[in-house]
Amino acid sequence: MGETQEIGPPKPKYEFTNEWFLGNFAGKGIEVDVVSIWRALFERYPISTVLEIGSYEGRSTVFIAETIATKNDLDIYCVDTWRGSFEHPGHDFERIEARFDNNISAVTKLFPSSLKIHKLKMTSIEACTALINEQREFDLVYIDGSHNASDVLADAVLSFFLLKPGGLMIFDDYLWTYGFQVSGNILNIPKLGIDAFVNCFQDKLKIIQGFPSYQLYCEKILTPSVPSSAQSHNTDTSLIRSLRRAVGSAARAVHLK
DSSP states (O other), rough: OOOOOOOOOOOOOOSSSSSGGGGGGGGEEEOHHHHHHHHHHHHSOOOOOEEEEEEEEEEEEEHHHHHHTTTTTTTEEEEESOOTTTTOOOOOOOHHHHHHHHHHHHHOOOOOHEEEEEESOOOHHHHHHHHHTTTEEEEEEEEEEEOOOOHHHHHHHHHHEEEEEEEEEEOOTTTHHHHHHHHOOOTTHHHHHHHHHEEEEEEEEEEOOOOOOOEEEEOOOOTTTOOHHHHHHHHHHHHHHHHHHHHHHHHHHHOOO
16 A cells, blocks of 8 residues: 555644743653643633743643634744853854744745734834733733843833733743753842742732742733723823833933943
8 A cells, every 4th residue: 555645734743942931840740731721711811912022942832822813813923043141151142133034934834824923133122111011912912031130020011011901921940940050140030020029019910820930821801990991091091101202212312321
């Protein structure tokens, strides 16, 4: 008998060098079924716009695309400098970025009519302030960029203004300690920044319970003291306007220096 031939389009040729996103840290005593958790969340939360801070090779981007673009139109904004940090010694980021480009091209070909992926090669502060000025809104924000506590806090605050009420925010590496282990600096772990954000925004979000805490899952809610959605929208708009003014003032100050 002849060889069996596969029916349908050929499987995309992705290039991934690790499975960090999938929670595969068995060698370090950590195993988290991220795929099942995210699929459960995607069933609960309708998602058509995604902001991803920290994309690396695009492993999480591909998973989101393959899971959601089969059901509805999907826009993903991928933010990364592809320069790395202290936690990436010896990593060739030119090749990492090339693998990201290949993987994004491959998954986009699977969903040519329903999927759009936007590559923003810049810092997360530059990307978030630009998106705020463009008045973008997102159903899902996934934060997996710099693991420095102050950077994580800044990413959370800025991207929260971009998250729709009822939207989902996911922090990766909530219990990650490698940064402290290699640097001796307690500020090089995400948890301090995430906890600071959650404490300050506790009346504007709720923690989604029932999942392993290696990642942290939050839903943006309306401020309890605001009785109507119209007033909430006005409050959120005024905050964004204030943020824009602050960003503009900071930019002018930097320019004057």
